[in-house]
Amino acid sequence: MAIRVLLADDHRMLREGLRRSLSEEGFDVVGEADNGEQAVRLAAELTPDVVLMDVTMPEMDGVEATRIIRGSSTRTRILMLTMHADKDVLAEAIRAGASGYLVKDCSTEEVAEAVRMAASGDTDLSPHLAASMLDEVRRLERPDPTEEDRVITKREEEVLQRIADGCSTSEVASQLYISQKTVKNHLASIYQKLDARDRTQAVLQAVRMGIVHLS
Amino acid sequence: MAIRVLLADDHRMLREGLRRSLSEEGFDVVGEADNGEQAVRLAAELTPDVVLMDVTMPEMDGVEATRIIRGSSTRTRILMLTMHADKDVLAEAIRAGASGYLVKDCSTEEVAEAVRMAASGDTDLSPHLAASMLDEVRRLERPDPTEEDRVITKREEEVLQRIADGCSTSEVASQLYISQKTVKNHLASIYQKLDARDRTQAVLQAVRMGIVHLS
DNA sequence: TGACCAATGGCCCGTCCGGGGGATGTTCTC
DNA sequence: GAGAACATCCCCCGGACGGGCCATTGGTCA
Known part of the structure; x- marks a missing residue:
């Protein structure tokens, strides 16, 4: 049984490319959304195994959509797509219930691997994964460890x-x-x-x- | 003889997707660059018919790369890729010698059509195209025509x-x-x-x- | 030519802002 | 329990800021 994937990104170019790439990798792309609201609707309707969700989208951003989908007791896992690793955004995405994130500069193989990992995550490995991701994000964003986590009170x-x-x-x-x-x-x-x-x-x-x- | 295309975008995800889409449409994707400098180098080396060039890239942005490639007396045509239609950026891209632009929210068919149009542009239809594009950009950016052209002196x-x-x-x-x-x-x-x-x-x-x- | 406006500048005034002291209490952590 | 942050407040002061009123010089356009 193929892993069922929903794509949510406001750029059709990227969606169509991902659809082709994922199809070739053996995934079943069951739907596409070009904004957050549609992603929420389609996620409820199609109950995909994994949603590839862009952070920045019109109507409703990916983080908010993730919060709603994760709040609706489905087993759907969500992978965030971002342009660049941004500590704050990703931390919030993880709090919202995302299972992981993919920077848009990664190969089809990496995407496929991440989707498979996310889909197999019915046992909740996500807390551990989330923690390691947060570490990674911190490492990415804080080359200078002397800097305070919170600049401003x-x-x-x-x-x-x-x-x-x-x-x-x-x-x-x-x-x-x-x-x-x-x-x-x-x-x-x-x-x-x-x-x-x-x-x-x-x-x-x-x-x-x-x-x-x-x- | 298939149209030879060079892809320049810093997000591999988009490049791989475009490569698959364009290959299926019968184009020959001869190379990929993930920054502006590499795009310039590969354009000189591979002399593609068309470069699909993202605006925002590390090392050197797409507009600057366009200026250099267009300045080097090749017949290579350049199509800019942008997230959202931004008047200022696109106007500058056109001044730099881009033959057109594609918003990332367009379908494979539109991309294919634009590439074909750009490739066939050995007769210089670009001034006319550029003008109409500028108009379109203005229309996009100025929904209220009562507004003064120059708010501020x-x-x-x-x-x-x-x-x-x-x-x-x-x-x-x-x-x-x-x-x-x-x-x-x-x-x-x-x-x-x-x-x-x-x-x-x-x-x-x-x-x-x-x-x-x-x- | 007269109307209009952008750009320039003067004087005056009251208020706001930035910074210098010093002080108290809470809430953490070590 | 000492010390470090954080948040709260006081007094004082000089300079910056916003605004009112008015004047002059150039363009441009009807």
């Missing part, structure tokens, strides 16, 4: 996000129920950590680093 | 870019050889146009709109 991040959203010091203060001085202290700490000299630079740097997001 | 943009680069008012002033007051006047005008109330918001809005770019 949770509280500092809250302040920074509000600044990025257009709030002034006093507005941030009242939103977080703290004094203006505390906000300024957090900001001062942020400036040091992000090597910025004012809020404009701090927000830009945070955007570059993916700490805050443009609304 | 050239001078205002210079000020804004320097602010985004981390300059203070006085630094911008001395860099542009104008007084601080003039910089502040420009900024005031920018705030009005971008619906921002301070430089932080103005810069963020400009980044969203693609007016300025993160360094």
Whole structure:
């Protein structure tokens, strides 16, 4: 019995290529989705053994789709597809229940191997796999181990996000129920950590680093 | 005689998929490159009829590689591959000498058709094609035609870019050889146009709109 | 030619921001 | 239980910032 695979990626070019490659490898590609919502729908309808799920998709991203599919008590395993190994995204994907990830720069053989591994994972080897993947991601993303895991404190991040959203010091203060001085202290700490000299630079740097997001 | 194609994309997954798809369509995939430098080298060595060239690649991006290949007096035609239609990037690709572009969300048939069209373009239909493509890009990027072509003045943009680069008012002033007051006047005008109330918001809005770019 | 606008600049003002002190309490870890 | 982070707050100060009002110089376009 062939392993049944669902492809979810918003680029048809990649889907068609994967379909051909996987078919030649003996897999049964049962469906294709070009966004997260469709992936969720087709996963419920087709109950594939494995979903190859791109992270970035319109309507609903791959991580959210993974969360929903994994939350629906099916045995479907999910492998994330990413352009580049991004620590934060992958960590979240794993928390969402992904069984593994594949960088798009890998060969058909590697994809086939990963799909077979994921499909055979009815015994839950995923916690172990997830842990080793997280290690790997850390290794990929942190060539300098002296660097802290968390550059910015949770509280500092809250302040920074509000600044990025257009709030002034006093507005941030009242939103977080703290004094203006505390906000300024957090900001001062942020400036040091992000090597910025004012809020404009701090927000830009945070955007570059993916700490805050443009609304 | 089959059309000879070179694939240049840093994601092996996509390359292998394209290779299979194009082979089935009767094309001769003569080589694969995973970065721009290699694409230039292989294009010179293999003299393919068409190069399918991804825009974003390590070492050297696709636009630069296109410029070099087109500059080397070969008849090789180049089709750009992009994730999403981005006006600026595509316009530059066309200036660099690309014969067309393909969004990665297109079918094998469309790819095949585009490759055939590009290969048959020994008579230079490219100027016309380029023009129509530019129109299309503009249409894609400008759903609202009431919008002004230029929201921000050239001078205002210079000020804004320097602010985004981390300059203070006085630094911008001395860099542009104008007084601080003039910089502040420009900024005031920018705030009005971008619906921002301070430089932080103005810069963020400009980044969203693609007016300025993160360094 | 007169209307308009971009670009330049001056003076003044109130507010905001960044940074310098120092202080308290909690929550961890070692 | 000592020490390190983290989060909270105070006072103070100089400079940066945003804005109001107005003026001059060039273009462009009707």
